[in-house]
Amino acid sequence: MPNRLDDDEIDRRLPDDWEREGDEIVRVYTFDDYLDGVTFATQVAEVADEEFHHPEIRIRYDEVEVRLTSHEAGGITDADVRLAGLFDAER
Ligand SMILES: C[C@H](O)[C@H](O)[C@H]1CNC2=NC(N)=NC(=O)C2=N1
Secondary structure (H helix, E strand, O other), X not given: OOOEOOXXXXXXXXXXXXXXXOOEEEEEEEOOOHHHHHHHHHHHHHHHHHHXXXXXXXXXXXXXXXXXXXXXXXXXXXXXHHHHHHHHHOO
């Protein structure tokens, strides 16, 4: 079981534009075109499936909200901050 990161580690490793909300990290990506957001969400889902670590993805008309937490560990782990960086690379 992966270890939860402590508060200092989370603050240090959280990528720019991501926020911490309790046991989750979240970023909202904005898009001019709804279908661009849908395409991005699909790219995020493909990365998540490859890494076997799955975010919550909410698709709105001009933004996509991505939330990460490690359910089994009950908090934020290395996988979450690492995946955040991988998702940003899809942008
Ligand atoms: C059974 C459990 O869902 C799997 O081991 C994986 C799948 N994807 C996952 N995704 C996330 N975000 N957290 C997990 O703990 C997790 N576990």
